[in-house]
Amino acid sequence: MAGAAIEFVGVEKRYGGRSALAGVSLVVPAGQFVALVGPSGSGKTTLLKTVNRLITPDAGRVSLDGRDVAEGPAPALRRRIGYVFQEVGLFPHLSVAENIGITPRLLDWSAERTSARVAELLDLVALPPAFASRAPAELSGGQRQRVGVARALAAEPGVLLMDEPFGALDPITRDSLGGDVRALHDRLGLTTVMVTHDMAEAVLLADRIVVLRDGVVAADGAPARLLESVTDPEVRALIETPRRQARRLAERLGDGA
Ligand SMILES: Nc1ncnc2c1ncn2[C@@H]1O[C@H](COP(=O)(O)OP(=O)(O)OP(=O)(O)O)[C@@H](O)[C@H]1O
Numbered sequence: 232m233a234g235a236a237i238e239f240v241g242v243e244k245r246y247g248g249r250s251a252l253a254g255v256s257l258v259v260p261a262g263q264f265v266a267l268v269g270p271s272g273s274g275k276t277t278l279l280k281t282v283n284r285l286i287t288p289d290a291g292r293v294s295l296d297g298r299d300v301a302e303g304p305a306p307a308l309r310r311r312i313g314y315v316f317q318e319v320g321l322f323p324h325l326s327v328a329e330n331i332g333i334t335p336r337l338l339d340w341s342a343e344r345t346s347a348r349v350a351e352l353l354d355l356v357a358l359p360p361a362f363a364s365r366a367p368a369e370l371s372g373g374q375r376q377r378v379g380v381a382r383a384l385a386a387e388p389g390v391l392l393m394d395e396p397f398g399a400l401d402p403i404t405r406d407s408l409g410g411d412v413r414a415l416h417d418r419l420g421l422t423t424v425m426v427t428h429d430m431a432e433a434v435l436l437a438d439r440i441v442v443l444r445d446g447v448v449a450a451d452g453a454p455a456r457l458l459e460s461v462t463d464p465e466v467r468a469l470i471e472t473p474r475r476q477a478r479r480l481a482e483r484l485g486d487g488a
Pocket of ligand 1: 246250251269270271272273274275276277278428
């Protein structure tokens with residue numbers, strides 16, 4: 232399935248007296264890879280979870296391909312949306328193949344179709360076929376995260392939501408998995424929204440970066456043009472982090488190193 236457009240219109244969410252989202256409006260065209268960045272507590276996870284209805288806004292609307300996500304049963308909506316988060320959440324007592332096959336089984340796919348899909352997905356996330364029978368505890372963190380991505384894509388969703396998917400991984404695994412996920416996004420024509428703390432990761436992977444701060448959009452644009460409309464010094468400092476790091480690295484490593 233091709234990606235689906237996501238639209239947020241005036242989305243608000245309050246917890247007690249505190250506003251987690253204070254009126255977010257964004258249109259994510261089908262096929263775009265968006266990174267959602269911002270300080271801790273700025274509302275990134277809350278916004279992401281309004282798409283698959285894990286959180287219901289107090290005001291405003293979220294729609295997928297023009298249809299309000301509040302319409303119809305939540306399980307049907309969630310089958311159209313892959314969801315990957317930092318802790319992966321694999322079932323420890325199920326094998327890798329059974330974990331990946333959870334949604335196909337819920338959809339009553341035949342055993343043959345499910346096992347063919349599992350094999351295809353293992354290949355897609357670059358895990359050897361023999362991993363199918365392993366338990367999650369027998370995998371590294373990066374391998375478990377690959378299984379998490381395979382599981383999220385099992386029912387061919389058009390949308391992939393990722394919440395700090397690489398946060399717990401070492402830098403080399405993080406880099407290679409990030410590149411692989413971006414390649415999958417392109418190959419499958421997905422619409423992807425990824426929450427990350429890492430501005431450099433956002434610059435490297437995303438078509439567009441949206442910066443949230445105190446529950447509102449503080450900056451929004453292609454990585455190279457993100458600074459253009461931003462005057463707030465703290466938001467500018469956040470956006471400039473990768474440039475500062477690159478300059479410091481170049482200084483410490485010496486030119487041409
Ligand atoms: N279930 C909840 N009950 C009360 N407050 C909540 C709840 N979930 C989130 N919040 C608050 O809402 C605000 C936004 O939280 P959210 O998790 O969306 O931020 P975030 O940008 O994803 O943060 P982080 O980068 O630390 O994960 C925070 O102030 C948080 O404390």
